[in-house]
Amino acid sequence: MEQDAKIYITGHRGMVGSAIFNRLIDSGYNNLLVATRQQLDLTRQSKVEEFVLDQRPDYMIIAAALVGGIHANSHFPAEFIRDNLQISVNLIEAARLAKVKKLIFLGSSCIYPKMAEQPIVESSLLSGPLEPTNQWYAIAKISGIKLCQAYRKQYNFNAISAMPTNLYGPKDNFHDENSHVIPALINRFHKAKNNNSPHVTAWGSGSPKREFLHVDDLARAVIYLMKNYEDSLPINVGVGADITIKELTEMVAQVVGYKGEIVWDRTKQDGTPRKLLDVSLINKLGWSAEKNLKDGLTETYDWYCRQGNDIRSK
Numbered sequence: 001m002e003q004d005a006k007i008y009i010t011g012h013r014g015m016v017g018s019a020i021f022n023r024l025i026d027s028g029y030n031n032l033l034v035a036t037r038q039q040l041d042l043t044r045q046s047k048v049e050e051f052v053l054d055q056r057p058d059y060m061i062i063a064a065a066l067v068g069g070i071h072a073n074s075h076f077p078a079e080f081i082r083d084n085l086q087i088s089v090n091l092i093e094a095a096r097l098a099k100v101k102k103l104i105f106l107g108s109s110c111i112y113p114k115m116a117e118q119p120i121v122e123s124s125l126l127s128g129p130l131e132p133t134n135q136w137y138a139i140a141k142i143s144g145i146k147l148c149q150a151y152r153k154q155y156n157f158n159a160i161s162a163m164p165t166n167l168y169g170p171k172d173n174f175h176d177e178n179s180h181v182i183p184a185l186i187n188r189f190h191k192a193k194n195n196n197s198p199h200v201t202a203w204g205s206g207s208p209k210r211e212f213l214h215v216d217d218l219a220r221a222v223i224y225l226m227k228n229y230e231d232s233l234p235i236n237v238g239v240g241a242d243i244t245i246k247e248l249t250e251m252v253a254q255v256v257g258y259k260g261e262i263v264w265d266r267t268k269q270d271g272t273p274r275k276l277l278d279v280s281l282i283n284k285l286g287w288s289a290e291k292n293l294k295d296g297l298t299e300t301y302d303w304y305c306r307q308g309n310d311i312r313s314k
C-alpha cells in the first residue's frame with residue numbers, strides 16, 4: 001500500500017474509522033479520502049457508486065457500520081440487518097467497478113456460532129447457530145465476508161476480511177442501553193460517582209467471558225493486513241486472552257474511581273457464555289496486540305472525561 005495511494009476510509013468519524021484514519025496519518029499516508037454521512041449515504045447504491053467512480057480510490061477500508069449492544073440489537077433488528085447489508089453490498093460493488101486495488105472488510109466476532117469451540121478459529125464460521133441477541137448484525141457481517149469471497153472467486157477482486165474481537169476506545173458510543181459493555185459501564189459508573197449513588201446495577205450474572213481489543217490495536221492490524229495478507233479466509237484480530245464480565249466491571253469501577261456497591265440484575269440476558277478468538281494466524285503473520293486492558297480503559301476514561309457535555313451518548 002503505497003504512501004501516496006488514495007485510500008478511502010468509510011466511517012471515519014466513528015470509533016474504528018477515526019482510529020484507522022489517525023494511524024494512517026501517523027504512518028505517513030497523506031492522500032486519504034473520506035465523506036461524512038451528510039455528504040454520502042452509504043445505504044444508497046447509486047450515490048455510493050457515483051462517489052467511488054468519481055474519486056477512484058486505490059484502496060478501500062470498510063469501517064462503516066451500524067453497531068450496538070444487546071439492547072440495540074434486540075430493539076432495532078430490521079435496521080441492523082438492512083443498513084449493514086446495504087453498506088456492504090454498495091461499497092464492495094462500487095470498489096469493483098472502480099477497480100480498487102485492494103479492499104478490507106471489517107466484520108465482528110459475533111459472526112461465529114454461539115457455542116463455537118474456544119478459542120474460536122476462523123474455520124468455525126457457519127458451523128452452528130448464532131447468538132440470537134445479535135443475529136441480525138451477525139448475518140449482515142457474514143454476508144459481507146461472503147461477498148468478499150465471491151468477488152475474489154468470480155471477479156478476481158482483491159478483497160480481504162478481518163474479524164476483530166470486542167472493541168473499545170475513544171469515540172465509542174457511551175449510551176447506557178444502546179452501547180457495548182465497556183462504554184456503558186464507564187458512563188454508568190461515572191454518573192454514579194458524580195451523583196454519589198450507593199450502588200450501580202450491572203446486567204446479567206457477570207459470569208460470561210469476553211476478549212477486548214483497544215481500537216488503536218485494531219487500526220495497526222488493518223494497515224498490517226493491507227500490506228501482508230492475501231487470502232479469502234477471514235482473519236481474526238484479537239488479544240488472545242479474555243476476562244469475565246464481573247472482573248471487567250470491577251476493573252472499570254476502579255478506573256473510574258467508583259466506590260459504591262455493584263448489584264447484578266440476573267433478569268437481563270448474559271449472551272454468549274464465552275467468546276475468545278484464536279489469533280494464531282495473525283500472530284504467525286507477525287502482528288500482535290500491544291495495549292493491555294487496564295491501560296486501555298484508563299486512556300478511554302480519560303478521553304471520556306475530556307469530552308464533557310459533547311460525549312456521544314445516543
